[in-house]
Amino acid sequence: MQRETVINTAIFLALPAVALAALVLDEPFTITLATRAAILALAAVGLNLALGLGGLVSLGHAVFFGLGGYAMGILASHAQTFTPIIDGWIVIDGTKSMPIIWLVATLVSALAALLIGLLSLRTSGVYFIMITLAFGQMFYYFAISWPAYGGEDGLSIYVRNGFPGLNTLDPIQFFGLVFALLALVLWGMSRIARAPFGLALSAARQNAERVETVGLTPFRLRLVAFVISGAVTGLAGALFADLNRFVSPTMFSWQMSGEFIVFIVLGGIGRLFGPVAGACLFVLLEHWLSGVSEFWLIYVGAILLLVVLFARGGLIGSLAGREVAHD
Amino acid sequence: MMMKTLMASAAIAALSGGALADGHGDKIKVGMITTLSGGGAGLGIDVRDGFLLAAKDSDMLDIVVEDDQRKPDIAVQLADKMIQSEKVDVMTGIIWSNLAMAVVPAATAQGKFYLSPNAGPSALAGKGCHPLYFNVAWQNDAYHEAAGKWASENGVEKAFIMAPNYPAGQDALTGFKRGFGGDVTEEIFTQLGQTDYAAEIAQLRASEADTLFFFLPGGMGISFMKQLAGSGVDKTIVGPAFSFDQGILGAIGDAALGVKNTAHWAKDTDNAANTKFVADFQAEYGRLPSIYAAQGYDTALLLMSAAAKADVSDADAFRAALAEAEFDSVRGDFSFAPNQHPVQDILIREVVKEGDVVTNRTIGVAATAYSDPYGADCQM
């Protein structure tokens, strides 16, 4: 086995191992923490398709995260108060069922990614970073000032949504659900990376002209990648909202988008398990350092700076050696 | 896991300077989630310092303090941690309404007492009221409504009113209008976090209103007041204390002199508890206390008064002990309405200069025994 494969397996199994150990030791909060890491990892795995494989540095992926969150918040709040969402010639009711919420979150995010992608992908480089940031800011300010769903106060959902056959309020069962989704998406991403589409996308990142000469349109490849990427991040948003039983405009903030990028880089850019490693590391650091000092963000900044300057392959890169394995 | 040691070190870090409880069984375990980093940290630090000051010489409380960074999802995360892992009995500390809306319903649903030292969103005073939720500070409307009432009673006929476009801002204007009997000539919503107010000041200059009421908490209020001072626009200003409190006045300076503002407490509120509090706070931290520090202090006093009468594991008895509110509040008279929100006088204060320090002086009472209008919707 390649060294990176071993490391990937170890990182991947660490999450359920920690969760199960916490279950045995009766430390439910540690399970919640592992769930949080898994959800943030899922969001960053989504971004990694656009960023790692497609080379699209999106500083606006919080848009999809937030849309996923609000899809959950709006559906569940209507179900909570028994008021239909649309009460006209058709009646659409809210729901507390996770599968339906996930479907809606994914579709809404994909649609938003399609529209934003159509507009943003005309630009490249810094302009792409900035136009995605601009879309993020639009959604953020809209969410703050639109009063219908709580504005800046956000929406509280008192009871976690349900999944057939599971008690989602039990931390370990909810973790299992999230982890299964993460595993499924990671498997899907590894297939995409090896499929002709993934190879072409990767080639378009390295040399767009060469891809064009074989008859493929980089724009279309990137758009498809951006849509899938947004949909996955949207799904993570719905899960994140369910974990906290709360949504608010901060899910749309540019700092959120920035954090997703940080996960990817901390873990190791262009690697399938990079975002997972990065998100776990970040959640651990956040909880460890915030107890050390009131000024703990200084340490986060210093660590990030050192990783960017001196450990370019991120966590996995430092452990596995420089070159990116093709798996 | 290393979490346990982390929590212990967090508690130690947060308590440095205060007394560290030694952790035997009968103590009440208090989880405080408040804002200690980033731009809004001044408020959280004052609440924490006030609370720790009151608890300093008592061995009844075992306090864990955590920083929410003003992010709702972090606050929810910390609440889970305190409930699931720290097994706290009582929670407190949240500054912002949106964070309170994220944390409080979940905490009370899991059987934890929550004492609010600052935020008082209307939802939690009305339909969302809960037997385990007590607000020790004020309902969000209180200052605004009292300001409106005071303005009406003091000859203001036409008012220009302004707040940021977010729920607390919208509530502020609604609250003012409820108390105010005169005409509102302009109603302006600014952007949250806005730093330049030239456009609004131009509208104010053109307005026929004689009085300006605004709610711009934190840095927004500082920016606005400084810019207003340079514009030469001369209107009477009334507002809630949030923009004219001790932590901010130093940054506004003389531009704030003469402003009337409403609060439930002032540094010169005349009672023995307050005299002691103001002196102790200055001795301990070397700065003047703010309303937030007073609220944190009162919250700890209330909690300790209940702890002296009942055991926290007996929720009904402890709740009854809290509801009696038998403690010497630094604000003077204080009791709880049926929705467990304060019944208290709202003062009107004026910004004055004492030596080189810009501070507030009480000039009267804007609303006597104020209690919020949402209690009617509260079914407990």
Added chain:
Amino acid sequence: MTTILLIEQVLNGLQFGVMLFLMAAGLTLIFGVMGLINLAHGSLYMIGAFAAAAVAGATGSFVLALAASLAAAALAGAVIEMAVIRRLYDRDHLDQVLATFALILIFSEGTRWVFGSFPLYLDVPAALAGPVSLPGGIQYPAYRLLIIAVGLAVAVGLFQLIGRTRIGIQIRAGESDREMIAALGVDISRLYTIVFALGAALAGLAGALVGAIQSVQVGMGEPVLILAFVVIVIGGIGSIKGAFVGALLVGLTDTLGSVLLPIAFGAFLDPAAATAVGSALASMSIYILMALVLMYRPTGLFGAA
């Protein structure tokens, strides 16, 4: 709305634009010469404001405060250029974004550690404290006129510096061909440190000037930073002229949007709804402007394709 009020609002928009230009000029200069995205530019703005507040508090002199803001920001700029930034020139934009994002965290919390969590006091000089009367009966704050004047002076100065001076020639040469200018014997790393410190000084000056009429507090740099990025993206990154035009466009859009949109919606909505919808749209207006510009000109108004 009266004509006078509208003129005053246009003036406010222009003044806000000039303020943004001060911030954006350094940002776009650094990008144009070194190809670097510097998110920490907002921190340099904050450093300028804090240095000014500290010196004004100690000496009572506004002129000394401005000098201190220039010096402190330039010094901080030179230090981070030599310690961190120069390692990023040949990296991709992603690494630059992350490393400078890390610098924001370090600077913000470091400032809070030194100065505490409460906002600082910095006021306009007494001589400029009041309003002046302009033709047509407009009362306008004297200090804001000073900001306009300084902004225009900086714009002219930068054009002169780049167009006329020896260092300007080196900067322009460096923009087009880095190897060539190094081969000609110009100390390129020294040149980069100077340009970075110059950009930082401009941000610090903006922070001190604006800090006097806003709140000097930790985190004050980030909202302005995002606006400055909007400005330089609209104008075309690297172009000083673009930054100037972009800044005025953004200033006018933001100011007039927040004034006119609620009135416009008032024509067919009830007042409360019109205010809410108008304000919501106004807060999004500059981002919509930016998206529109980029759709028609993917490299900004004056950007090189």
